Amino acid sequence: MVMLDADAFGYALGVVKGPLNEQRRAGLTRLMTVFERVLPAIDDEYATRYYTHVRDMAAMAAEIEVQRDM
Template identity: 70%
Template sequence: MPGMIAGMLEERLDALSRMTAEHMAMPFPPGFRGLDVEDQDMVMLDADAYGYATNVLKRPLTEQHRAALTRLVAVFDKVLPVIDDEYASRYYTHVRKMAVLAVEVEDLREK
């Protein structure tokens, strides 16, 4: 079983690495710089998710950072439904998926 978990972990880390590279290639949504959606600064939301994802690629997160990452995913669930710009919705959906994958990596590390 540990070999299977290690394989799943490696697979998720590879996917997370690809997602962070894709994220860096995507232009930030026009009009979202300085914009708050559901009381969330959209630049900070993006930066926090990317920061957690890149840190997960390097090392396990502290318990405090894991909790913050989990809360961040919940924030995406609140803001995504109210984004009415097609590109921004795709962009932030990608960022949310990146954060969810980072949570999955952390969960696998605990097994």
């Protein structure tokens, strides 16, 4: 879970700095898939809320990347 948190922050920071390269974009896409599998398995209310926010941050980063392509 700590790595998911760190990866999400890293991708979001990368998006703020500029467009991601193809390798980083693919990593962000994989990260979103992992969040969708992991979130339902968390049984702690605080952790669920926290990691939902982290997932939302990564989703916003992914949306920014999509908007850059338009």
